[in-house]
Amino acid sequence: TKDWWTYEFCYGKHIQQYHVEESEIKGDVLFLGYYQSAFDWDDEMAKASKQHRLKRYHSQSYVNGSRCDLTGRAREAEVRFLCEEGAGDYIARVDEPQSCSYVLTVHTTRICHHPFLRPPAGAAPQPILCQPALSPAQYVEYVRAQVSDTKRKVEEISEELKTLDTRLWSERDTETPAQPPEGAPAAHAAPGDEPDPAKEAAFWERVHEVTGKAGSQQDSARVSPQRPQGRPHTRKKIHFKVIRSPGDLLQFIEELKESTKKAKEKVSEEEEEAAAKAPPDPPVPEEPPVGERERPEEEEE
Secondary structure, three states, X not given: OEOOEEXXXXXXXXXXXXXXXXXXXXXXXXXXXXXXXXXXXXXXXXXXXXXXHHHOOEEEEEEXXXXXXXXXXXXXXXXXXXXXXXXXXXXXXXXXXXXXXXEEEEEEOOOOOOOOOOOOOOOOOOOOOOOOOOOHXXXXXXXXXXXXXXXXXXXXXHHHHHHHHHHHHHHHHHOOOOOOOOOOOOOOOOOOOOOOHHHHHHHHHHHHHHHOOOOOHHHHHHHOOOXXXXXXXXXXXXXXXXXXXXXXXXXXXXXXXXXXXXXXHHHHHHHXXXXXXXXXXXXXXXXXXXXXXXXXXXXXX
């Protein structure tokens, strides 16, 4: 019995379906099919399908059952016999994959002797034996070797970093700084030697008077150098990195090495851009006649 319906299977004859109430059949009895044939294990086409052998069941076909209201055709069913040792014969399940087409699964012990239908033997569980791959002494030796190898790698990378730093600073030192225009004062003054704006303006005014090119304040500004601005207050940023293992240390050193290379490339790019954007040299003031040169006091100022 499954839900509303009760199914009755009579081997080699028919399959019935009806409703039971208080041990009595109520309503019509529907035939799901009459016996037609059984699966032939010697048939070559049947062997080619391999479905029965893989799923380990024997089957029978039942056809020409009661007319189906949904399809207008006769009902039909397939009965599949599966081996179940230690049990009787019973209908294990009823399925209806299509309207009025049924599949009955019958469990029985009567087919368990057949080699094709006997369930596969279950694999016996095997015990798992665990033992250390290294003895305590071997493990200590292994750890020491790992530490030694890590130290060696750290030293190699450190030497390589030092070489890179030395090369970078030597290249910076060999670069010649841009020379200021001839006749113009130095762009940077030592601390405490900042020029007095009043004296500086008077000096350039006298220069223009002597050379006969006393011009506007804009021309004077073009010749005179910029007064160095006060250096902005910069706050140093300190980065921390926690090293928990030799692997972290090696990774940190690799990052340090990479950042050094990037800094070197950035410095080169900035210098190239500065050289490309540098304004042309300002005009050199003409040297005044010998009789009209500045007095020694003006040169000292």
